[in-house]
Amino acid sequence: MLDVIEKFAQAPQNPFGNAIVFSIDKKFIPYFSVTYASLVANLNPKLTYDVFVLNTDLTEEDFQRISCISTGNINLKFINVKDAVSEIYADIVFYEAGIWSLAVWYRLLIPVLFKKYSKVLYLDSDLCITESIDVFFNLPSEKYCCAASRDACASIFHNIFGVSLKDSINIEKPEDYFNSGILLWFIENINTEKFVANVKDVIRTKTIICSDQDVLNSIFHGKCKLLDASYNVQVNQVVCHRGFIEKLSNSARQDYIFGLRNPKIVHYVTHIKPWNSVDCMMSDYFWKFASFSPYCYDLKKELSTTIENSNRINRFLYIAVNRRIFAIKQHFYSCLRPFGSRYEKKYSKYKALLSEYYSLLSVFGSNI
Numbered sequence: 255m256l257d258v259i260e261k262f263a264q265a266p267q268n269p270f271g272n273a274i275v276f277s278i279d280k281k282f283i284p285y286f287s288v289t290y291a292s293l294v295a296n297l298n299p300k301l302t303y304d305v306f307v308l309n310t311d312l313t314e315e316d317f318q319r320i321s322c323i324s325t326g327n328i329n330l331k332f333i334n335v336k337d338a339v340s341e342i343y344a345d346i347v348f349y350e351a352g353i354w355s356l357a358v359w360y361r362l363l364i365p366v367l368f369k370k371y372s373k374v375l376y377l378d379s380d381l382c383i384t385e386s387i388d389v390f391f392n393l394p395s396e397k398y399c400c401a402a403s404r405d406a407c408a409s410i411f412h413n414i415f416g417v418s419l420k421d422s423i424n425i426e427k428p429e430d431y432f433n434s435g436i437l438l439w440f441i442e443n444i445n446t447e448k449f450v451a452n453v454k455d456v457i458r459t460k461t462i463i464c465s466d467q468d469v470l471n472s473i474f475h476g477k478c479k480l481l482d483a484s485y486n487v488q489v490n491q492v493v494c495h496r497g498f499i500e501k502l503s504n505s506a507r508q509d510y511i512f513g514l515r516n517p518k519i520v521h522y523v524t525h526i527k528p529w530n531s532v533d534c535m536m537s538d539y540f541w542k543f544a545s546f547s548p549y550c551y552d553l554k555k556e557l558s559t560t561i562e563n564s565n566r567i568n569r570f571l572y573i574a575v576n577r578r579i580f581a582i583k584q585h586f587y588s589c590l591r592p593f594g595s596r597y598e599k600k601y602s603k604y605k606a607l608l609s610e611y612y613s614l615l616s617v618f619g620s621n622i
Contacts, residue, residue, distance in 0.1 A: 258341055258342060258366065259366055259369050259446060261341075262337075262338045262341075262342075262363075262366055262367055263366065263367060263368070263369045263370050264304075264306065264331075264333075264367055264368055264370065264371075265370055266304060266370055266371055267302070267304050267329045268301075268302040268303060268304050268329070269302075270301075270372070270391070271370075271371050271372035271373070272303070272304070272371065272372060272373045272374070272375070272391045273304045273305070273306060273368050273371045273373075273374045273375070274293070274303060274304070274305045274306070274374075274375050274377065274387065275305075275306045275307075275308065275361070275364060275368070275374055275375070275376045275377070276289070276290075276305075276306070276307045276308065276376075276377055276378075276379055277307070277308040277309070277357045277358065277360040277361050277376070277379075278307060278308075278309055278312075278357050278379050279309060279310070279311055279355055279356065279357045280309075280311045280312055280313075280316065282355070282357070282379055283312065283316055283319075283320070283549075284529075284547070284549035284552055284553055284556075285379055285380055285527070285529060285553075286307075286320075286379035287319070287320060287323065287547040287548065287549050288382065288540055288543050288544045288546075288547050288549075288553070289377065289378075289379045289380070289381055289382065289383070289543075290320060290323055291323050291543040291544070291546040291547050292381075292382040292383040292384070292539070292543040293305070293377070293383050293387065294323055294324060294325055294328065294546075295383075295543065295546070296383045296384070296385060296386050296387055297325070297327065297328070297386075297387060298327075298386060298388055299325070299327060300327075301327060301388070302327050302328075302329065303327060303328050303329065304329045304331075304371075305328055305329065305330050305331070306331050306332075306333055306367075306368075307320075307330075307331070307332045307333065308333050308335050308357070308360040308361070308363065308367075309332060309333070309334060309335065309357065309360075310334055310335060310336045310339075310357075310360075312332050312334075316332070317330075317332050319548045319549075322548055323546060323547065323548070333367070335360050335363055335367075338363055338366070338367065339359075339360070339363070342363060342366055342450060343362070343450075343453070343454070345454070346453070346454055346457055354464070354465040354466075358465050358466050358467075359465065359466050361376050361434070361437070361466060362453050362466055362469065362470075364376060364439055364441075365439070365441060365444045365446045365449045365450070366446055366450065368439075368441060369441065369446055371441050372440075372441060372442055373390075373391055373395070373438060373439065373440060373441065374438070374439040374441055375387065375390050375391070375436075375437075375438050375439075376434070376436070376437045376438075376439065377435070377436055377519075378435035378436065378521065380435075380521070380522045380523075380527060381435065381436070381519055381520060381521040381522060382519070382520045382539040382540055382542075382543055383518070383519050384517050384518060384519065384520065384539060385518045385519075389485075389518065390438050390485075391438075393438060393479070393481075395440035395442065395443055396479065397443065397477075398440055398443065398477055398478060398479040399439070399440055399443050399444050399474050399477040399478065400437055400438060400439050400440060400470075400474050400477070400478050400479070401437075401438040401440070401478065401479035401480075401481055402432035402433060402434060402436060402437045402438070402478055402479075402480070402481060402485075402486065403432060403433055403436065403480070403481045403482065403483050403484075403485045403486035403488075403513075404429070404430065404431065404432055404433070404480060404483070404506070404509070405431050405432055405433035405467075405488065406483075406488065406502055406506050406509075406510055407488065407498070407523070422460060422461040422462070422463055422468065423456070423460045423461070423462070423468050423469075423471060423472040424460065424472065425471060425472065425475040426475070426476075427475070427476075429503070429506070430475065430476075430478070430480060431471050432470075432471060432474075432478050432480065433467070433486055433488060433521070433523070434466065434467040434470045434471070435467075435486065435488075435521055435523070436485060436486040436519055436521060437470070449473065452472075452473045453469055453473065456468075456469045456472045456473060457469060460472055482509055482512060482513065483509045483510050483512060483513025483514075484512060484513045484516045484517055484518045485513075485518050485519060486513075486519055486521050487513040487514060487517040487518075487519060487520050487521060487536070488513075488521050488523045489514075489520060489521065489522060489523070489534070489535040489536050490522060490523060490524040490526040490534060490535055514536075517536070517539075520536050520539045520540075522534060522537075522540070528540035528541065528544075528557070529553050529556050529557050529560075530556065530557065530560045531560065532557075532561060569610075570611070570615070573607055573608075573610060573611040574611060574615075577607075577608060577611050580604045580607050580608055580611075581604075581608060583600070583604045584601060584604035584605050584608060587600040587601035587604065588601050
């Protein structure tokens with residue numbers, strides 16, 4: 255393992271030994287650009303930062319487009335991790351599952367790739383940073399391997415699959431399950447070889463529901479410094495899960511509300527995102543930073559298309575529910591057409607509605 259670490263380990267380019275890491279695939283780069291813009295806006299201009307983007311399919315063009323957002327104090331580097339995955343996790347198959355892409359697994363490479371660093375802040379690419387990122391790097395490592403905020407929705411999500419956190423990944427305190435989308439790694443406290451071995455063991459022997467997040471919770475349970483919700487304000491559970499707030503314990507509810515009122519990072523968890531839904535909570539942060547992205551026009555167009563499709567679906571459902579009545583009225587006014595133009599107009603109205611129904615049916619019918 256030592257020769258593998260030496261082969262892939264990145265050398266720090268800043269005097270503090272800190273790094274910021276993302277992990278994405280090509281289709282997510284427009285959304286990542288907004289997260290990156292929010293990061294750049296909240297960095298200390300007097301300090302130097304090493305920023306890495308783990309991937310397997312990004313191009314030089316992608317790098318140049320993201321680089322236009324950067325400032326002079328950022329050492330930005332895209333790392334193709336295909337070879338690292340093949341060598342370090344050769345006997346493990348990473349997979350896509352639901353809303354989790356293959357790229358989320360690449361963060362399991364962090365202890366190897368950044369062995370020479372002191373602290374590494376991993377960030378998901380569906381979030382917006384609202385305050386200085388240095389608040390993370392100023393956290394003392396103490397005896398911990400990482401630091402993160404609790405995932406208030408974890409128990410609900412696992413229960414959907416009919417398995418508890420204790421049964422699936424064998425953690426004693428399910429209330430301490432953390433969200434790994436914003437994760438500070440204390441590299442100096444992590445045994446790299448043991449970590450890689452533990453990853454393989456957990457994947458082979460445990461029931462994994464939430465991809466690598468379950469793996470990290472299983473390995474770091476009791477070794478994670480738990481932060482308040484402001485460090486990772488996970489929005490949209492309220493929209494997705496009925497009675498979400500009521501299902502939280504008193505302390506978890508207070509923590510969640512505190513985070514909403516004092517966000518350091520707004521994290522758009524679940525399938526509801528600012529670029530695909532007008533119902534997304536706290537989306538104003540996203541669109542504020544989207545204005546600095548070279549993909550801003552594309553993002554606005556995507557939301558506009560989503561809204562348009564949503565309106566068309568609602569229109570289709572309205573006509574579908576009432577089409578029998580519309581058909582009767584069309585036939586009724588058809589009989590009255592010889593008696594005046596007003597009946598002709600009524601007939602034409604319902605005929606048009608039914609024609610619209612069959613037109614929309616060909617587009618949406620098989621998907622609703």
